[in-house]
Amino acid sequence: DAMVIQNPRYQVTQFGKPVTLSCSQTLNHNVMYWYQQKSSQAPKLLFHYYDKDFNNEADTPDNFQSRRPNTSFCFLDIRSPGLGDAAMYLCATSPDRYNEQFFGPGTRLTVL
Amino acid sequence: TQLLEQSPQFLSIQEGENLTVYCNSSSVFSSLQWYRQEPGEGPVLLVTVVTGGEVKKLKRLTFQFGDARKDSSLHITAAQPGDTGLYLCAGVYSPPGNTPLVFGKGTRLSVIA
Numbered sequence: 001d002a003m004v005i006q007n008p009r010y011q012v013t014q015f016g017k018p019v020t021l022s023c024s025q026t027l028n029h030n031v032m033y034w035y036q037q038k039s040s041q042a043p044k045l046l047f048h049y050y051d052k053d054f055n056n057e058a059d060t061p062d063n064f065q066s067r068r069p070n071t072s073f074c075f076l077d078i079r080s081p082g083l084g085d086a087a088m089y090l091c092a093t094s095p096d097r098y099n100e101q102f103f104g105p106g107t108r109l110t111v112l
Numbered sequence: 113t114q115l116l117e118q119s120p121q122f123l124s125i126q127e128g129e130n131l132t133v134y135c136n137s138s139s140v141f142s143s144l145q146w147y148r149q150e151p152g153e154g155p156v157l158l159v160t161v162v163t164g165g166e167v168k169k170l171k172r173l174t175f176q177f178g179d180a181r182k183d184s185s186l187h188i189t190a191a192q193p194g195d196t197g198l199y200l201c202a203g204v205y206s207p208p209g210n211t212p213l214v215f216g217k218g219t220r221l222s223v224i225a
Contacts, residue, residue, distance in 0.1 A: 004154075031212070042200065042215040043155070057211070090154050097212045098204045100145050103154035 004104035023091030032074040035090040116216035133219040135201035142206035
């Protein structure tokens with residue numbers, strides 16, 4: 001089945017220790033998104049790639065970076081995680097920028 | 113500023129009851145999606161509505177898009193415990209904005225057996 005896969009499902013890191021979350025898709029969609037979701041809140045868009053074109057949301061901290069080496073994979077790098085970065089991180093894809101989005105299962109990040 | 117207002121925020125009902133949740137905005141949307149998210153999982157797309165006044169049915173779930181494409185509702189008939197989850201509405205502005213999809217804060221539904 002075509003899908004969006006996120007690894008790992010659970011990630012524990014220490015304060016200030018860099019961490020990378022990964023997302024892969026078999027849908028062959030052009031657009032890949034990274035969202036941050038904290039408890040009882042809506043997903044908050046961090047950035048998205050339209051093919052190789054990177055689009056950063058204005059309020060995304062510089063601590064968050066992303067890479068998309070090919071159509072299938074996208075990575076979220078948190079350079080120096082703080083306690084406030086503990087959250088669920090969701091990857092999503094869509095065929096084009098203003099279509100419905102398909103989400104992965106998420107990575108739950110804990111910062112100690 | 114929350115651009116998509118969802119109500120109620122929380123809803124706890126008995127199995128077999130009917131319920132309606134709402135998604136409202138002062139902005140016009142070219143399309144609106146409804147997602148359900150279970151604890152510890154990503155949102156799952158339920159439906160997309162694109163035409164003002166459109167009604168779509170998915171088993172016991174009925175989705176309606178307002179005539180002016182500024183609001184939507186989700187009605188669940190005879191709710192079951194499996195309907196428990198966070199229901200999110202999300203829209204694409206007309207004309208499109210910088211953010212591809214704008215989310216509401218969600219309605220957290222609990223159906224008690």
